[in-house]
Amino acid sequence: xxxxxxxxxxxxxxxxxxxxxxxxxxxxxxLGFLEVHAENYMVETPALDRLLELRRDHPVSLHGVALSLGxxxxxxxxxxxxxxxxxxxxxxxxxxxxxxxxxxxxAYLNDLLPLPYTEASLELFCRHVDEAQEALGRRLLIENxxxxxxxxxxxxxxxxxxxxxxxxxxxxxxxxxNNIYVSASNFGFExxxxxxxLPIAAIGEIHLAGHHAAEDxxxxxxxxxxxxxxxVWELYAAALxxxxxxxxxxxxxxxxxxxxxxxxxxxxxxxxVDVQRCVxxx
Amino acid sequence: xxxxxxxxxxxxxxxxxxxxxxxxGEIVAAIQGDGLDPAARVGIYRHHAFxxxxxxxxxxxxxxCRLVDKRFFAYAAHEYLxxxxxxxxxxxxxxxxFADFLANFxxxxxxxxxxxxxxxxxxxxxxxxxxxxxxxxxxxxxxIPPGEAAYVALRLQPSLxxxxxxxxxDAIWQANQENEVPPIDLARGGTSLQIRRAGExxxxxxxxxxxxxxxxxxxxxxxxxxxxxxxxLKDLAFDLTEALQQVFADGLAVGFVISPAQENRQ
Numbered sequence: 068x069x070x071x072x073x074x075x076x077x078x079x080x081x082x083x084x085x086x087x088x089x090x091x092x093x094x095x096x097x098l099g100f101l102e103v104h105a106e107n108y109m110v111e112t113p114a115l116d117r118l119l120e121l122r123r124d125h126p127v128s129l130h131g132v133a134l135s136l137g138x139x140x141x142x143x144x145x146x147x148x149x150x151x152x153x154x155x156x157x158x159x160x161x162x163x164x165x166x167x168x169x170x171x172x173x174a175y176l177n178d179l180l181p182l183p184y185t186e187a188s189l190e191l192f193c194r195h196v197d198e199a200q201e202a203l204g205r206r207l208l209i210e211n212x213x214x215x216x217x218x219x220x221x222x223x224x225x226x227x228x229x230x231x232x233x234x235x236x237x238x239x240x241x242x243x244x245n246n247i248y249v250s251a252s253n254f255g256f257e258x259x260x261x262x263x264x265l266p267i268a269a270i271g272e273i274h275l276a277g278h279h280a281a282e283d284x285x286x287x288x289x290x291x292x293x294x295x296x297x298x299v300w301e302l303y304a305a306a307l308x309x310x311x312x313x314x315x316x317x318x319x320x321x322x323x324x325x326x327x328x329x330x331x332x333x334x335x336x337x338x339x340v341d342v343q344r345c346v347x348x349x
Numbered sequence: 350x351x352x353x354x355x356x357x358x359x360x361x362x363x364x365x366x367x368x369x370x371x372x373x374g375e376i377v378a379a380i381q382g383d384g385l386d387p388a389a390r391v392g393i394y395r396h397h398a399f400x401x402x403x404x405x406x407x408x409x410x411x412x413x414c415r416l417v418d419k420r421f422f423a424y425a426a427h428e429y430l431x432x433x434x435x436x437x438x439x440x441x442x443x444x445x446x447f448a449d450f451l452a453n454f455x456x457x458x459x460x461x462x463x464x465x466x467x468x469x470x471x472x473x474x475x476x477x478x479x480x481x482x483x484x485x486x487x488x489x490x491x492x493i494p495p496g497e498a499a500y501v502a503l504r505l506q507p508s509l510x511x512x513x514x515x516x517x518x519d520a521i522w523q524a525n526q527e528n529e530v531p532p533i534d535l536a537r538g539g540t541s542l543q544i545r546r547a548g549e550x551x552x553x554x555x556x557x558x559x560x561x562x563x564x565x566x567x568x569x570x571x572x573x574x575x576x577x578x579x580x581x582l583k584d585l586a587f588d589l590t591e592a593l594q595q596v597f598a599d600g601l602a603v604g605f606v607i608s609p610a611q612e613n614r615q
Contacts, residue, residue, distance in 0.1 A: 106438055106439045106440070107439075107440075107441075109438075109439045110439055110441045110442065110478035110479070111478060111479055111480035112441070112477060112478055113549040116549070133438035133439075134438075135438075138361065139354050139355075139357035139358035139360075139361055140358060143438065146438045149439075168361060169438075170438070171358070171361040171362060171365050172362060172365065173436055174365055174369070174434035174435070174436070175434065175435045175436060175437065175438050176365065176368055176369075176398045176434065177398055177401050177402050177405075177435065177440065178368075178394055178397050178398045178401070180361075180364060180394060182357075183357070183360065183379075185353070186353075187353030187354060187356075187357060188357055191354055191357065215390050215393040215394060216380045216381065216383070216387060216390035216391065217380070217381045217383065218360075218379050218380060218381065219378075219379055219380065219381050220379065253383070254383050255383070255384075281393065283389075284385060284389050284393070285384070285385065286385065286390075286393060288393065
C-alpha cells in the first residue's frame with residue numbers, strides 16, 4: 068500500500084474524467100495532482116482500479132459532492148461510512164466538500180443548493196463539518212459555491228460565514244475563484260472584496276473552471292464546460308497574490324475536450340504561480 | 350435554536366418541492382430577486398437537477414434511450430424523477446425501479462418489451478459496479494453429512510442477476526450496439542439470462558429452462574432440494590449432480606448455510 072502523497076506547493080492538477088484515464092496512464096503527464104468526485108468511486112467499477120493505479124504516480128484529491136453538510140437533518144451515516152472507506156483506500160492528499168446542501172427527506176437532488184446564511188444555519192453546518200471530519204479522520208476543505216439566488220433572511224455575508232466555519236471547526240477552505248466570479252456577477256458584489264474577506268491561513272486549495280451566460284436569463288452559470296474566462300484568470304492571479312502558491316485544480320466536467328486542452332489550462336495556471344513566485348522572491 | 354433548524358428544514362423541503370414538483374410558489378417569498386424573477390432563479394437549479402439526473406439515467410440505460418429516442422427518454426426520465434428522486438448519493442445506483450415505472454407508464458404501452466430492456470440494462474449496471482468475490486470450491490461441501498446436503502442453501506456472487514423475459518431482450522440489446530440496427534423478429538420468443546461480472550467486464554449468457562430455474566432458486570436463497578424441485582418442473586431430465594458441479598465450475602457460489610429448517614426437522 069502506497070502512503071499518502073502530498074501535493075507540492077503551488078502545483079496545479081486537473082479533474083480526472085473517465086475518457087482521459089488511459090491516456091494519462093500511458094503518457095504520465097507532468098501534473099501536480101488528480102482530483103476526482105468521491106461519489107464516482109464508491110462503486111466497484113474498473114475505474115476505481117485505474118484510480119488506485121494512478122495514485123502511485125500522482126497525488127489524489129477527493130472532492131465530495133453529496134455529503135450535503137448543509138441539510139437540516141442528520142448526515143447520511145451510510146454515505147459518510149462509504150466516504151470514509153474510500154478515504155482509507157485512496158489516502159488522498161486533500162479531501163473537500165461544499166458549503167451547500169443536496170439532499171432532504173430522503174431525496175438526493177444532485178445539486179449544490181444554497182443555504183441561508185444565518186446564525187442557526189452556521190451552527191448546524193459547523194456541527195456537520197465536525198461530524199464529517201471526525202468520521203473521515205481528516206481535515207476537510209469546504210468550497211464556496213456558485214449561486215443563482217440569495218435568501219432574503221440571510222444575515223451573514225458568505226465569505227464571513229465560510230471564515231467562521233473554518234474558525235469554529237478547524238476545516239480549511241477550498242477557494243473556487245470561478246464560483247466567486249459567477250456569484251459576484253449574479254449578485255453584483257465585488258469579487259476582490261470576497262477574496263480579501265477570506266482568511267489566508269485556511270486556504271488549502273483553489274479551483275478554476277469555465278462558466279457561461281444562461282440563454283434565457285441574465286445570469287452566469289458555472290458549467291465546468293469551457294476554458295477559464297479571462298476575468299477569472301485575473302481573479303486567480305489576485306488570489307495567488309493574497310494566498311501564496313496554493314495547490315490549484317482545473318475542473319472540466321461537461322463538454323469534455325481533449326486531455327491536451329486541460330493540460331494547457333493547467334500549464335497556464337502554473338505560469339501564473341511562477342510569475343507570483345518571482346514577484347514574491349526577495 | 351431547535352425551531353430555527355425546523356424552519357430551515359421547512360425551507361429546504363419547500364425548495365425540494367419547487368425543484369421536483371415544478372411549482373416555485375412556496376419558496377419565492379424567501380428569495381431575493383436581485384433584478385430577476387425569483388422563480389426563474391429557482392428554475393436554474395431545477396434545470397440542473399433534471400438535466401444531470403436525466404444524464405445519469407441515460408448513461409445507465411443507453412439502449413432504452415436509443416429505442417425510444419432521446420426526447421421521449423428525457424420525458425420519461427423527467428416523470429420518473431419527479432416521483433422517484435434518487436435516495437442513494439452515488440448516481441450509478443440510481444434507477445433500480447425505473448423498469449417497474451416504465452411497465453406502468455401509459456405512453457410506453459405500445460412497446461411492451463421496454464421494461465424488460467430496462468431490467469436487463471439495470472442487471473448490466475449491477476454487474477459493472479459490483480465486484481465478484483472469491484468463489485467457493487466444490488470440496489467445501491464435502492464435509493456436510495449426506496443427510497443434510499439437501500438442506501444446504503448456497504450464497505451466490507453479488508454481481509449476479511437472473512432475468513427471464515417473453516421478449517428476445519438480449520438480441521434487441523445486441524442489435525442496438527450497431528450503428529445500423531438490424532431487424533429483430535420479436536416473435537422469435539423469450540429468453541432466460543444470467544448476467545454477471547467477469548473480471549473487469551460484464552458477461553451474460555442464455556440458460557436452458559432447467560438450469561435457469563435451478564440457479565434462480567439458488568439466488569433466491571432456496572435450499573438444494575427446493576431448487577431441484579423448481580428445476581425438475583421445467584426439465585424432467587434435470588440432473589442435480591451435474592448442475593451443481595457446473596455452478597461451482599462457473600465460480601458462482603461464494604458461501605453456504607445449512608437451512609435452519611434442517612435443524613428444526615429433527
